[in-house]
Amino acid sequence: MKKNIESIGYSVFFEKGLESLQQFILNGGYSQVLVLVDRNTNDYCLPVLQATIPDITDYDIIEVDPGEENKNIDFCIGVWNTMLDFGADRKALMLNLGGGVVTDMGGFAASTFKRGIDFIQIPTTLLSQVDASVGGKTGIDLGNVKNIIGTFAQPKAVFISSAFLTTLDERQMRSGFAEVIKHGLIFDKALFEKTQSIDLKDNNLDDIIYRSVQIKNEVITQDPTEKGLRKILNFGHTIGHAIEGYSLENDSNPLLHGEAIAIGMICEAYLAHKINNLSIEGLHAVVEAFNSHFEKYNFNKEIYPILIQLMQNDKKNESNKLGFALLSEIGKCDYNIFVEEDLVLESLDFYRSL
Amino acid sequence: MKKNIESIGYSVFFEKGLESLQQFILNGGYSQVLVLVDRNTNDYCLPVLQATIPDITDYDIIEVDPGEENKNIDFCIGVWNTMLDFGADRKALMLNLGGGVVTDMGGFAASTFKRGIDFIQIPTTLLSQVDASVGGKTGIDLGNVKNIIGTFAQPKAVFISSAFLTTLDERQMRSGFAEVIKHGLIFDKALFEKTQSIDLKDNNLDDIIYRSVQIKNEVITQDPTEKGLRKILNFGHTIGHAIEGYSLENDSNPLLHGEAIAIGMICEAYLAHKINNLSIEGLHAVVEAFNSHFEKYNFNKEIYPILIQLMQNDKKNESNKLGFALLSEIGKCDYNIFVEEDLVLESLDFYRSL
Known part of the structure; x- marks a missing residue:
């Protein structure tokens, strides 16, 4: 118990x-x-x-x-x-x-x-x-x-x-599972590794749910109003929220939240690799973790301006710069990293190229 | 200064x-x-x-x-x-x-x-x-x-x-002055007495504004989220808000907030006299204070059900009983007093009979 x-x-x-x-x-x-x-x-x-x-x-x-x-x-x-x-x-x-x-x-x-x-x-x-x-x-x-x-x-x-x-159906379970994986990526390598051997249909999820809530709670009790540390929970969400917002407006069967932030986490892992010391192996581990659970979402360059526009409304921004929480390694995450628009677009290219 | x-x-x-x-x-x-x-x-x-x-x-x-x-x-x-x-x-x-x-x-x-x-x-x-x-x-x-x-x-x-x-025009000044009088009535007899010799056109109001804010601040710092004492600030507002809401919906030139709660304070002073020990002299003092500044608002019994309906949405109510803050004497106010609908209607009759 x-x-x-x-x-x-x-x-x-x-x-x-x-x-x-x-x-x-x-x-x-x-x-x-x-x-x-x-x-x-x-x-x-x-x-x-x-x-x-x-x-x-x-x-x-x-x-x-x-x-x-x-x-x-x-x-x-x-x-x-x-x-x-x-x-x-x-x-x-x-x-x-x-x-x-x-x-x-x-x-x-x-x-x-x-x-x-x-x-x-x-x-x-x-x-x-x-x-x-x-x-x-x-x-x-x-x-x-x-x-x-x-x-x-x-x-x-x-x-x-x-x-x-x-x-719940399978899509909904996967959508939640993306956040469990996120909690591992930003805070607990052991949890991340555990998620890689989980079968959502067969396994009892009690342990990973408990650990996931425990991690989130540890973060938010240290910073209830998101002045600092709590921002790491937003890993994947700057880009993920924009994709989610776009999909909600444009797709007949829109992405679920976890599906969108899974994409966001791949893109932001790319940013982390480029500017925050995440190793190439770390980037590949993130890509693989999500690719094994989620289908590819297809979009083209024409929607980039819409996505950037949506990111500009993100709550983590300051003075018009796009704000991110980025991994430094699997299990560790930094925050208040402001990224140039060009590099953000490059990360979208990266996702599309997979 | x-x-x-x-x-x-x-x-x-x-x-x-x-x-x-x-x-x-x-x-x-x-x-x-x-x-x-x-x-x-x-x-x-x-x-x-x-x-x-x-x-x-x-x-x-x-x-x-x-x-x-x-x-x-x-x-x-x-x-x-x-x-x-x-x-x-x-x-x-x-x-x-x-x-x-x-x-x-x-x-x-x-x-x-x-x-x-x-x-x-x-x-x-x-x-x-x-x-x-x-x-x-x-x-x-x-x-x-x-x-x-x-x-x-x-x-x-x-x-x-x-x-x-x-x-500000005269009506707006009077509207605010009703709340100054209220602060005197619920908390400070001296302020109340001072308001009785004020001419809104001539006097410098700095002192009564300062004292009024001071009183309100004293009350709200003791009870920021209105669990108790702060409710005295609502004197006049249970009935006053209902009249204000009615007037906003129905009058081409609706009552201002202070004009409405001036009526509410007369009605609720009547309630206070009936069930909370406010003396007849106290009731008369309240009536006179507002009658000397505000014109009579005419309404008939047909709107009573609408007013009661509006009062039922008041935030001070509990379990469907109408909640009031009522004076016990000039300068003192009690709260969490629940009043039967009939007596509330009687207080509206009282106002109309003036």
Whole structure:
């Protein structure tokens, strides 16, 4: 049995059956419980949740459409209005049951409704369990600019249950796995090596999920508001977010977050090799790690200006220079590295040439 | 010369000529300065500001429409998008130059843009100087529900200059004066008595502004997130906000905030007399204080259900009961008092009967 992880003022509970959840809610003295779901988690995860909190029968369900393209201000306004319709007061509790869209947007909606009500994150995808569950970042997209509006707001608790992962398809599992690999690359060579022998269909993932959350938590508790160290978590994300934003706007079947940042990590490993001492072997290891799990994404030079434009909105930039977190070796990452546009374009060429 | 007031991690500077502002900005090492104005402050206040920061010549102006009815999510989205267009990064500084609409919405936009950038409040109306300038509340309205979406976010500094007050008309001055009277009623009988001999046209208001900010600051530093004591600042606001929301939706020339809460304070003084030991003389003193400055607002019983509906969205409520802060005597106020709907309606009758 895993121990809980203590984060900033709250615990992350690793409990397949969500054993502590009901008592946690009852102890909170809440006036009301709201559950935010999307259509998928409403069908597949809500019954699991309901079975674990039999004594809590009076709650209101808010449903949003699934998919990153719906993590926007319009849906958020819908959530706020529904909270108003349900008469939610400041002592209401919000349970965010879903992937990153639900936990990010639900966290933002809760942290700004009446200037902030309590919320509990129950991430149901591998991606949200290893990425969105700790760190207190909430956010929504504006247009095609990712997570540009948000708050730093800590949940009251996070519950991680592997029971929900059985509802995911292969693409979703791979998408989350990209972040697990990232945690290895930036912080723990042993975890990275472990990921290379994992079969997502067969293996029990409890250990790598736990270790992944532990790494992220170690980083974010040292730097909750991303003044420094925390930026290493953005490895792959400067370019990855731009590709994700482009794909969301232009592809009928857009890339998932992890699929996009896998591409971003290959490109940024190239940058790391060029200007941050990552060895050629290190670069190859990164390329191979992602190529063995992800299909090639095809794009041409014509979209480079769009990608650069999207990168220019990245939160890590300063004074118009593109900011990156770059590996120095497998398991170590630096941050606040500003890179010329030409070299960024070269890294996109590199990816396309693979 | 007044001393600065120390609030939660920042100073309130009382400086007619904004003498410290330029150096304060230069010391911050910001990548960029954004100035949020409305049409009025763009015309009347921006030149004053510009003259005081001659060495800062490179800044971007964001203009919103003036008026409480524009403190909404649509305008806020416009502000966020303009910040993106200007390429604002996390080290940008936002100066909010205007009344409560600009400081509340600008504070919210800044505190949620890229999860929070620095902002300085420069309130230009009497109302915003005595009310919105300290306390770290930011917010916007959703539909006709006031300030329902927002954050607790502290500015880097607040600058209060009486130079801006000369640009205000009489109604705006009275609107702010209602909050000064409120600060006397809830916390300082001497201030209340002083307000009774003030002529808004003739008097220098520096002293009562300073004392008013001092009182508010004393309350909010004891209870920054409104778990208890801070609720006394909401005296008059449960009913006042409902009347303001109604008026915004229905009147061609809607009530200003202070005009609405003046009505709210009369009604809630009635409640205080009925159930919280406020003497009949106390009630009369409140009625007289506001009747001498404000015109009667006429409404009929048919709008009572709308007002009750609006009160039900008030942030102070718990478990569907209407929450109030009520005077016990002039200069003292209690909070967390929950009142039956019938008595609230009776207090509206009382106001109409005056």
